[in-house]
Amino acid sequence: MLKSGLSIVGIGLLVTGVVEGFRLGGFYESVELRAYDWMLRRRSVKPVDPRILVVGINETDLQALKRVTPDDGTLARALGKLQAMGPRVIGVDLYRDLPQAPGTKALQQAFGADNLIAITRLGVGVNERVPPPPGVSEERIGFNNLVIDYDSVVRRNLLVAEHTPSFSLSLALQYLDREKITSEQSPVNPDWMRLGRTDLVPLRSTDGGYQKADVAGYQMLLNYRADGRIARRVSLSQVLRGELEADWVKDKVVLIGNTATSGKDFLYAI
Numbered sequence: 001m002l003k004s005g006l007s008i009v010g011i012g013l014l015v016t017g018v019v020e021g022f023r024l025g026g027f028y029e030s031v032e033l034r035a036y037d038w039m040l041r042r043r044s045v046k047p048v049d050p051r052i053l054v055v056g057i058n059e060t061d062l063q064a065l066k067r068v069t070p071d072d073g074t075l076a077r078a079l080g081k082l083q084a085m086g087p088r089v090i091g092v093d094l095y096r097d098l099p100q101a102p103g104t105k106a107l108q109q110a111f112g113a114d115n116l117i118a119i120t121r122l123g124v125g126v127n128e129r130v131p132p133p134p135g136v137s138e139e140r141i142g143f144n145n146l147v148i149d150y151d152s153v154v155r156r157n158l159l160v161a162e163h164t165p166s167f168s169l170s171l172a173l174q175y176l177d178r179e180k181i182t183s184e185q186s187p188v189n190p191d192w193m194r195l196g197r198t199d200l201v202p203l204r205s206t207d208g209g210y211q212k213a214d215v216a217g218y219q220m221l222l223n224y225r226a227d228g229r230i231a232r233r234v235s236l237s238q239v240l241r242g243e244l245e246a247d248w249v250k251d252k253v254v255l256i257g258n259t260a261t262s263g264k265d266f267l268y269a270i
Helices: 002-024 029-041 059-065 072-083 104-110 167-177 236-240
Strands: 052-057 089-093 116-120 141-143 156-161 183-185 193-195 198-200 218-221 232-235 253-258
Touching (some): 059 236, 072 089, 072 104, 141 167, 167 253, 232 236
Antiparallel strands (some): 193 198
């Protein structure tokens, strides 16, 4: 009986060891990530976030402009109309390292606002990096690089890289500054960031279904909403025509970016 019991225990330990070995070797990563995705999609639906307004540049906007991206003057006019309604912070998710005449001088003036965040793209070489718009101060620039998994799904948010904050983190910090909440070192771990009373615990290489994830920089798992509806969305044309209600913009985070099918990156959300 003792030998039989020891044999069963030995087999159990062997099987457990083999399974754990396969897991640590990454053989189950795709299955565990899909299970993680499924659990996120099963969460209860939340209402849209009232703190955010998305200005999406859609196909109708581009057809009206007869351009693949708004010219600098059109973008400057849109920013002027939005600023008149008192947003807390505006994030422009459009590359403007090169001028898109006409109206470049007007856009440079609009980019001088202290509540505006512009984007850059980090990269190893000149072929990968996209500089920020000229004249925008360093503290108002965030990178928009994405961490893309092997299956083209974006599950992670890169908050800091190369001592530079991301576009999303820059927007959040600007918004929270009005609430007297600033970024500081966590007393729990000096490598962690703390916002108010909340520690932003960085992703480990084995979190969330990952087995050997590259977690360079400061990464966290994205908190997807079950139905994908994050915030109120309006078009660029609506902004230019003055069709927005003031309370949609006042004291809000306003994001401006391309939502047209012709200009979108083909990546997958959960």
